[in-house]
Amino acid sequence: MNPSTALARVLVDELARCGLAEAVVAPGSRSTPLALALAAHPDVRLHVRIDERSAAFLALGLARAQRSPAALVCTSGTAAANFHPAVLEADESGVPLLVLTADRPPELRGTGANQTVDQIGLFGSAVRMFTEVGAPAPVPGMAAYWRSLACRAWAAAGADRPGPVHLNLAFRDPLVPDVEAAPGAPASADRAAHALKSDSEWPETLEGRASGRPWIAQQTRPCEPVPVELPAVERGVVVCGDGDYDPIPYLALAAQTGWPLLAEPTSNARRGEAVSAYRHLLASPRFAAEHDPELVVSVGRPGLSRQLLAYLARAERHVVVGAPRCFADPVRSATDVVPAVAAPSGGAPDTAWAASWQAAERLARAAIDKVLDAEEALSEVRLARDLAAHAPNGSLLFAGSSMPIRDLDAAMGARCGGRIIGNRGVSGIDGTVSTAVGAALAHQQAGGGGAYALLGDLAMLHDQNGLVLGPGEPRPDLAAVVVNNDGGGIFSGLEQAGHPGFERLFGTPHGVSMERVAQMADLPYTRLEWASDLPKALLGEGLRVVEVCTGRADSAALRRTLQQAVDAALED
Template structure:
């Protein structure tokens, strides 16, 4: 249960410096919906720092300080990912703002409401060679749902009006509303602050001047589903943002005025596509009622005469039958999983979809089934698929992508709210409501689910046997696949899976329902950054998840992912440390490339050294020494028993702990070769 926050008081700051007055009003707008903000130090952003301290003391917001801006941005992204609410990151001007770009790119394609708040030099300093001054307006063009620029006015003899200041709060509050709107995603707030940048000393305050706002020539390349102008009209003067406010001075808008909005499917706002999207909730409710056995309201007499069971049977009969599979990617909507269960279709679920951790038709070892040799029973089964429903964003395996794009398979994308990453020009259409999805998927023919379940269980037995055989050949040395399987099946905390090999190893081998956990609830959910799937920022994002959820979190990452975000371990001594266990699968380099085409090139005569140098990128970093340098606990796991000891009792620990497991990536080639050969038995 969320503790009610104390209201952000009205400051009697008419005689304080104008930069502080503006910062306070900005924060008033932010705290209407924002609970966490991450701040990186800087002088130009100092007004925000001082105002945030005041707001935190009042209980209006929680502030986290990070030294590195890129880590700060991914920490905020992790917070927003865990809470599904806006989280902000504050930086000074110059390259500090540029360090936010990777996290903004990830937030864009993942639909995460990350709010970049960048301090800027005032307009008169641009183009003069002033230090740390660059053109920041529009710097995230094409990545944000909306952006505004606020320019602090020069000191005048008379203080600004209350309406002027409320306009700042209103515009900031509206920006956050866009971030969490029908097409959620990142937004950018750029603020030009003028000196002085520190609070006035008692008795030495200056009378503040009127607020001045500026327009910019920036024209957005992309628009969002809902018109920001319409939202702006709704919210100006509303009680949500502190009472009626005059429209006041103008505000520079990034993607809110001038051009018609476009939906993810390419339709202008106000078109039939928008009408369809706006009625999704009602359609979903109607379809849920029908799937639950309620009769439609077309005929009162028919409704009165027909029992719920009869209505359900009639609805199912109208659907017909089809051999459909549901492919569940990252952030797949829960209703798609439930619909697949009701219709009797198998789920091919990636780890970052909640469907992977349920017992509702999830197929084990599905990757092995899809890549089984031609002529095998598993190949025949996969070849009989007629339709594919894609929910969320599957990104992990080529066999899944090949299934989706097969010429003899009809595929659709279930997009109840539109996806930022989805291009309507792709060869599959979008479906926006559950009823239409049910009509496309149809009922499964008898035995369809059972056939997939049987093949899946057989595939999982082959995977487990191959892992056992590999360990025997390696005289007990662990493989990265076994480590990933063990961690995913053992931890009771929320789990963040690093990009690259780790999440693919979990996808291949991990099964939850054979462990003590039963079914994975929200307290044990899996997170992954699959928007752009980079290895940067994974530890910082896990840190953000831990801070947001106020619980211990486990991150499972490879060694390069760990080293790439090592500044996530750099926590100022004055800050609360996240409760985070980082399991590092250290195979001294990039294992994933050996499973791609580059592995085959490396096996050609004279190519091994070049492939290892340019793709394997071997490293010999002493991770224990790193942990010690940053002041964090360290545990080395030499086998599964030792790994289990390191993972036990995690809920009772505090702070960051690093658990290192060393593996040999050279053995993976033989393991996967044996697995492919064994797939002929499926």
């Protein structure tokens, strides 16, 4: 067995022993040993994508939904650079990734050799661990090095602070196995295992530990944090920002104290008595002025709306639940950082403060729904509200950045039974289609139901390669619902809207129908106009595109109308 094949097979075998179940490969020559080893392993489901950026976000979606590291493989050169946006998102949002970049061996670097760039520390501080693995050679100690490294990488990616890990692997020629299997040989997976056991060219065995156990058995004992009892105040607020954490303790805290729970959609805490209209309430000057908090308890990463950020800054005391070295405090208002919280003893939920929030929620919710229900034609905000409501229990909803996630935040009612995710780490427009595909694949592999994505037109165009799945590739049951307002709708509600040259610089009209995008990928397409047709449009199997066409100016005006309706309802 040649050294490149040996390194790849041993590394993949050890990662699979650690628990690797999903891997994404962007094809290339230098990464051939890794691609062949992953394709041959019986415990790893392999996905192949022609676009490295789409491949990286596909792996991100797989890892985010399954809450376990996914492997990501590419060849040398600019291929690895195309992974960078997804690595940044994984870093900021705490998603475990194993980034395996193939490289030229050291003797070819800095010589002008083709497709060679400096890949050492390519992703900088965005990774939890980086290792230049070194060119493999048939010398004693290699198997133990590779297997222990795989275990360390796996642990670093999924440790207390999950995130990406980067292994840079130098492969020398030959890049393919020395001898092809003879007729009648075992299947590819069996051949790979057989090769590790029978190879006689190495000075030591390449096999792993007996009984399929990892080289390093890492016992993780869940350490329950000691809750800190909160002060007994009446005017408290619980804020749940983006993040993959258990929302139940914070729902319980709100129920025990009567403090309103303000939950962003991707916190998955907008359930029960959560205040679904908090965005509009905090944007109402009179309400906000009359509801200054004594105490705010926040968890996750709040920051979806300016109103909520401004509210955090006004708290007399702001208790952040998080790790001392890694906690979210976007407006630097934190006064305490604690690992967990406990409700104050002797607190009573039936307070005037609680009643005022509950009354405001009822008024605002009724005002929002009345405006949205006045027109049967689908608006962007109504689409977000209705999609969240119609998604069946057990389903997954991926929310794109910019307006889709904000419309969900503004209009979605409280509900249980579904999971909402999005790329909120750096909130980029890139890779949203691929992330949604990966998340849907992992969600359904684990036995979950259907999946939906709410995306903007620019996000779809930016990552339309994410729709391209080759023959034989695993295909998700995913309805990609695209709001097409012919440009960048978020800017129509910002200060840039009044600038000369706005349409070209910020509106960025493109004139592309999503039907043409669906045709490019040979996918089913539906154009949706009426709200009553939404449930029917969501039916179907496989990957499909649903388009809703809107106007940017009309949507911006509707959002202003919603706020005016809430303000008026609160004045009555």
